Amino acid sequence: MNAPGHPFAVSRFRSTAASVRLSVLQFVADPQWLIPSMIAPVIFGIVAYQLVLGSGPYFLVYAILGAGMMSMWGQTLYGSGWATGQDRVFGTLEPTLQAPTPYVYVVLGRILWNVVSGLVGGAIVYAVVVAESGQLPAVANPVLFVAMFLFVMVTLASVGVILSAFYVYTRFAGFIQNIGEFAFYVGTGCMFPVIFLPWWTNPISLVFPPTWALDALRYGSIPGYQGFAWGFGWDVVGAVATTAVYLVLAGLVFHRVERHVLEVGTLADY
Amino acid sequence: MPPDPVIETRGIRRVFESRKGFLFTEKTRTEALRGVDLRVDPGEIFGLLGPNGAGKTTLTKILSTLLLPTSGEAHVLGIDVARDPQALRPRIGLVLGGERGLYNRISARENLRYFADLFGLPASLRDRRIQEVLDRVGLTEAADRRVEEYSRGMKQKLHLARGILHRPELLFLDEPTIGLDPKSARETRKLVRSLVSDGVTIFLTTHYMFEAEELCQRLAILSKGKIVARDTVAGLRRLVGGDTTVEAYGFEDSEIDRLRHLPGVGRILTEEFGPRLRLTLRSSGSELTAESVRAALGSAHPDLMVRERRTVLEDVYLDLVEEEAA
Structure with missing residues (x-):
């Protein structure tokens, strides 16, 4: 028996790692995941390429960003x-909630796995568009492009925590x-820049971190x-700030939500 | 000095409110628990009996930190369940059982590994401990099969394995043998007894009277959200009139008074049974027997049936629950 008052110390890291592992096992065990993670990006890539074909020298980047974001958004x-x-x-x-680990760490593990599988989706889109066009996309700054791509994932994940x-x-x-x-998909600029939307929608869009990050990503990868x-720099600042707010909010919201479901007794409802 | 209680509740109430109808405008309110006072001592198997909807699962969930009481206090292992559930969770185990509650597409071993990590079992101990509980519940051979291939009984065993994985000091078992075949149910009861030998306190809810009678040192009967009785099995028998039950059928209704005054009768219950009444007499001593009932009624009753037997927990349960319902 454990000594009273001295149970096993719960490691947040191990809980998150266990959650990643469970997500991978369930992914492998369930063939339905093949559709959003492997097949959908192929279709998105083909469609996006056809949509932007011939629209300027950076049309391949538009195609990759549009289809890639669509795929990653889902994942x-x-x-x-x-x-x-x-x-x-x-x-x-x-x-799961009865275990000593705060549920937010379980969610974090799932999001980490979803980020990875989202990136795989993005890579598939890239491969499809390149194969279809027969050429590599012209990216002004490849390093910045990759860095911002990853950053967009982080901002998407921050919204994912709140949704969980x-x-x-x-x-x-x-x-x-x-x-x-x-x-959300249109409003944050996943498929096309938010600036194309009516002006009055912009303040709503800016509440979401991915809006800032996606705009920064386009600034960083498409010359002109x-x-x-306000440009690239403030986009990055805005994205970092809103993501930080979301993550802090997530911690508070999860604590409150966990308490709330114990109060109302709806944990077993489905 | 009596030992510190493992569970102590005072005036636990729980009200559920829900909304239904168009635009959820219709509000319904259900009082699931109406002031429950309870004490469970270390090392015992405490049974909670009650009909469907009595509030057994609600109380179990409150005590195991899955639900907050609307009012009242509950201390488990000295910890206030409402104030500090996080401190309590590593020290208790919960087995809700049933077909749900498991990750069906992965193996039993992987299910256990996941929960072992959430409970913070040291990595060096984890795999050994998983094997130990798999052996203990008899799932070793099927441990690497997907849970979706499991029978109901095997899933129940896996629930149990998860509940004891982190060696809790207190284990909540909510109807652990429901839906199990007799052999599996017997194995489960054996396991429960062995856990008590290891020093685990058990809080058991069940519908099965013989199970409660066989396992529990003390019992409480919950009806409509209230504890209507709590004692040892022997004490509960006394509460409903005694160890001996004599049932009689086939006499005239007007003769009841003659039976009422028989020596040793502790309690009399009547119920309509076809065109006549069936009478149940309870007694604590040895004075009341089937023979004494027959003698009191005389020989002019061709349909008379009199049966003497030991009062069982089911009698106690039915008496108390029906009394409460009335």
Whole structure:
């Protein structure tokens, strides 16, 4: 027996690593994941290439960004929330929350895995567009491009954490996410720059970290790109600031949400 | 000095509120627990009995930190469950059982490994401990098969294995043998007894009276969110009139008074049984027997049936729950 009051120390890192491992095992065990992670990026790549074909020297970058973001959005953001929804369906949300690890560390593990699989999706898009066009895309600054690409993933993940909290909060989170999916996708500039949208939508878009990061990514990879007037530097600052706010908010929200579900007793609902 | 209780509750109430109807405007309120006072001592198997909807699972979830009480206090292992659930969780185990609650597409071993990590089992100990609990519940051979291939009984065993993986001091078992075949149920009861030998305190909810009678040192009966009785099995028997039960059928209704005044009768229950009444008499001593009932009624009853037997927990349960319902 453990000495009273001295149970095993719970390592947050190990809990997150266990969550990554579980995500990988479930991914491998469930063939349905092949569709969003492997097949969808191929289709997105083909369609995006056809859409932007012939529109300037950087059309390949537009295609890769549009299709790549679409693929990563699904994996990183949607997948992270959905995994918590699945915990409700499987009935594993209760035993997971009953474990001493705060649930946010479990969510973090899932997001890490989703980031990796999202990047794989992005790489598939890249390969498809390059194969289709028969040429490498002209990227002004490849290092900056890759760095900003990764940064966009981080900003998407920060929204993913908040969405996961919604899934813990209510079984109707999937419904809410499905309603907001397209608006979020367009509103943050995943497919095309936000600047093309009506001016009054911009303040709403700027609430979300990926909007800033995507604009910065385009500034960094497409010479002559005309996004938000404040330019690349402030885009990065805005993205870092909003992501930090989201992550702090996530910690607070998760703590509150975990308490709330114990109050209302809806953990077993699905 | 009595030992410090493992579980102590005072006036636990739990109200569930939900909304339904168009735009969720219709509000419903259900009082699942209506002031529960309970004490469980270290090293015992404490049984909680009650009909469906009595509040057993609600109470189990409150005590195991999955639900907060609306009011009242609950201390488990000296920790306030509402104030510091995080401190309590590593020290307790919970087995809710059923078909859900497991990751079906991965193996039992992987399920256990995941939860071992969430419970912070040291990496050096983890795999050995997983093997140990797999052996203990008899799942070693199937440990690397996907859980979706498991029978109901095997899933139940896996739930149990997860519950004891981190060697809790207190284990909550919510209907652990429900849906199990007799052999698996017996193995589960054996395992529960062996856990007690290891020093684990067990809080058990069950529908099966013989199981409670066989396993539990003390019991509480929960009905409509209230504890209606709590004692040892022998004490509960006394509460409903005694160890001996004599059932009689086939007499005239007007003759009940004659039986009522028989020596040794502690309690009389009547129920309609076809066109006549069936009478249940309880007694603590040896004065009341089937013979004494037959003698009191005389010989002019061709349909008379009198049966004497030991009062079982099911009698106690039915008496108390029906009394509460009435």
